[in-house]
Amino acid sequence: MSSSYRAPHTVLEELGIREPEDIKIEAIAEYCGATILYEALEGTEARILGYGDRAIITVNVAAPLGRRRFSGAHELGHWMCDRGKIAFACTDRVFTREWSDDNPERRANQYAAELLLPQRMFSAHAKNREITFAAARDLAEVFKTSLTATAIRLVEFGSFPAVLVCSDRDRRRWFKRGPDVPDVLWPHDRVSPRTVAYDVLHGKALPSGPVDVCADGWFGHHEAHRYAIREDSVRITDDYVLTLLWWKDERQLLDLEDDDNDDEQ
Ligand SMILES: [Zn+2]
The missing domain is CATH 1.10.10 (Arc Repressor Mutant, subunit A)
Structure with a gap:
């Protein structure tokens, strides 16, 4: 060729x-x-x-x-x-x-x-899967590729609204938002002590698996304290922790949508 x-x-x-x-x-x-x-x-x-x-x-x-x-x-x-x-x-x-x-x-x-992890194949396999590392590991197994790359695709092409954040002890290194998460929700620059990621970064022994946390631990939006999001955090290298944030309860996103509509009237 x-x-x-x-x-x-x-x-x-x-x-x-x-x-x-x-x-x-x-x-x-x-x-x-x-x-x-x-x-x-x-x-x-x-x-x-x-x-x-x-x-x-x-x-x-x-x-x-x-x-x-x-x-x-x-x-x-x-x-x-x-x-x-x-x-x-x-x-x-x-x-x-x-x-x-x-x-x-x-x-x-x-x-x-x-x-x-081609989009069409991936979307078909990720359909209705929970946004957790358990699901990401399963999909990484199907596609035989790395967990980080798979988790990014899960947020981008999975069925539910979610954000993936990569952090170290000092700050957030990068994040990816899913298509249904509005731009006003921007993760904090530093990892808040009110998150599971903070505990993982500071070496605390924790039960593995997702936990519901207050959304203001992750996002600075003024109403964030009223909502919960599901956090799943895992250490991927000596320095970095990856966090999946899933709006299993979508109320925060729906209310933000309403705000948006009110603004336009
Ligand atoms: Zn290279």
Whole structure:
């Protein structure tokens, strides 16, 4: 094939891939001119060397399957987005942190997400699933990819209103809101002590699983204290905690919608 950019859905379509189990990253990369090798790597999770029409991707053989696949797809993203003579070495941090600012790492993560968790397939599998890490883990198993990437897709294409927040002890690093969550709900810059995420970040032993918390622990909107949201927080690296916030009780969102309508009258 020619060496031009192809969107993930185009690649999948050209290869006739319609089911998650058919998303074979090595074969897809090969089709795009890149060979994936698995080797012991130190200090990086994956790297790519490309020149002209050919690239070699090396992925850390010691990583779990979901991470290896995501790393391979991420490097393929570099290949598709920044072709020609390229060399990237990508660390663990890149896969958890680079989901917001527009840069080559975010674009490679986005490419990997669209390739391994295609919207139409993902929506079908996520339909009516709860917005929790238990559900995200199940889906990560079906699509054989990383938990972070899967949780982002669950918020974006799941059936219920939710936000995903990634935080460290100092502050919120990034967040993703689902399409049904209005812009006025903006997560606090710092993690409030009134959240489960705070306890996880400070090493407290906690029962796992979602808990209902007051919405003002997460959002600064002046009426937030009147509502509850369901929080599920998990540690994903030494530094980072991921939080799914799900409006299982949608009253806050409905009331905000009403406010909006009142303003317009
Ligand atoms: Zn990268």
